[in-house]
Every structure is written in C-alpha cells, then in structure tokens.
Amino acid sequence: SxxxxxxxxxxxxxxxxxxITCSGDKLGDKYACWYQQKPGQSPVVVIxxxxxxxxxxxxxxxxxxxxxxxxxxxxxxxxMDEADYYCQAWVGSTVMFGGGTKLSVL
Amino acid sequence: xxxxxxxxxEVKKPGASVKVSCKASGYIFTDYYMHWVRQAPGQGLEWMGxxxxxxxxxxxxxxxxGRVTMxxxxxxxxxxxxxxxxxxxxxxxxxxxxxLAVAGNINWFDPWGxxxxxxVSS
Numbered sequence: 001s002x003x004x005x006x007x008x009x010x011x012x013x014x015x016x017x018x019x020i021t022c023s024g025d026k027l028g029d030k031y032a033c034w035y036q037q038k039p040g041q042s043p044v045v046v047i048x049x050x051x052x053x054x055x056x057x058x059x060x061x062x063x064x065x066x067x068x069x070x071x072x073x074x075x076x077x078x079x080m081d082e083a084d085y086y087c088q089a090w091v092g093s094t095v096m097f098g099g100g101t102k103l104s105v106l
Numbered sequence: 107x108x109x110x111x112x113x114x115x116e117v118k119k120p121g122a123s124v125k126v127s128c129k130a131s132g133y134i135f136t137d138y139y140m141h142w143v144r145q146a147p148g149q150g151l152e153w154m155g156x157x158x159x160x161x162x163x164x165x166x167x168x169x170x171x172g173r174v175t176m177x178x179x180x181x182x183x184x185x186x187x188x189x190x191x192x193x194x195x196x197x198x199x200x201x202x203x204x205x206l207a208v209a210g211n212i213n214w215f216d217p218w219g220x221x222x223x224x225x226v227s228s
Contacts, residue, residue, distance in 0.1 A: 031211060035215075042218040042219065043203075043215070044217075048206075048212075049208065088215075090213060094167065094168075095153035095167075096153070099150045100151070
C-alpha cells in the first residue's frame, strides 16, 4: 500500500530555514499539500497544489514537489511556527497523510 | 465566514455506536465535498472518507468500510459521521473538513471543524 514518509522531528533556530520532507513513490506525479497543527488546535492548510499559499499564510512558507519528495520550507522561522506538520496527497480516490513532523524552534 | 461547528464530546462503551455532527455555515453546503479525519491521542491524521452533500454519495477508507456511515441533512447544512462497533482504539478526535478543489486532482481541506473527542471505555 502507498505510504507518505516524514521525519518525526526537525529542529531549527529562530530566523533560520526549516525544511520538512515527505517521501512517497512517484509523489511528484501527484499534488501535495501541507497542514500545520498547533497543540489543541485543528489542522490548517499552509500549502496546497505543491507550492501555493492560501490567503493569510505568511510568505515564509513555501513548497515544492518533484520525483519522490515533496518539501515544505519555512524561511526565517519564527517561534510561532513551532507545530506539527502533515503532508497529504491523493492516491486514486483515497486520501493519504504523512505521519507528521514535529517542528521545534530552539 | 466559512465555519464548521461539530457536536460535543462523547463517551461510549465498547460495541456501541457514535454519531458526530458537523454544521456548515458561510457557504453553499451542497457545493463542496465533506471529509472526515480522525486523530488518536498523540498520533497522526487518519482519513476516514467523504460524502458528497449534493448527491449523498460516499467513499469510505477501506479500513472503515462496514463500520462507518456518512450522511447529511441539506435542510440544516449538516453532515454526520456514524461509527459502529466501537473499540478502545477508536478513541480519537474526529474532524470534519471541507474539500476545496481547483481541478479533479487538485484538492485540499479548508477549513476543518474544531474536532469532537470520542472516548471509548468500559
């Protein structure tokens, strides 16, 4: 069965760039999106269609998707970006989520 | 503004059923598919399926087929998710989420409901 694999955790210093990967077989042939979930809150989409930002999402969030890997990049990471991040893609008529990555801003 | 408001927390015994509601406002309910996603304590997101509020058509994740039923009441812009034969490992927060799409294969979820905690315990 199809799987999306994310690193369990990523650490970054404030002001630096954080990259979170999501790997799956030929993921680049599909469209990926990314959700941010802070403790006790519902997920919020930060990237859709591989690289598009919804209105209200800061420009420091960007995305790419090629080959077997989609990547969420946060430039100039701020303390408020500390959260869990989930990638998501459609596989046929089924929705798949990655296991999630905890981003720590240290 | 677009909003999804879910019903309150539930405590159920193993073997029972639970029905969670999701009331939509701020948009035309029948224009967008509604999905259900759950999250066990400390775990990741797990997709359960979708309902087309216009036709009532559904698509369930294989894991939940035979145990989940998604319905809707268009007169009150509300979607429902019922899970039967509950087990302790069904303890989770259940979310509804509206699907947005720009094409047949470019879809994402926005917004999400606030979540409903379902606890299964004897």
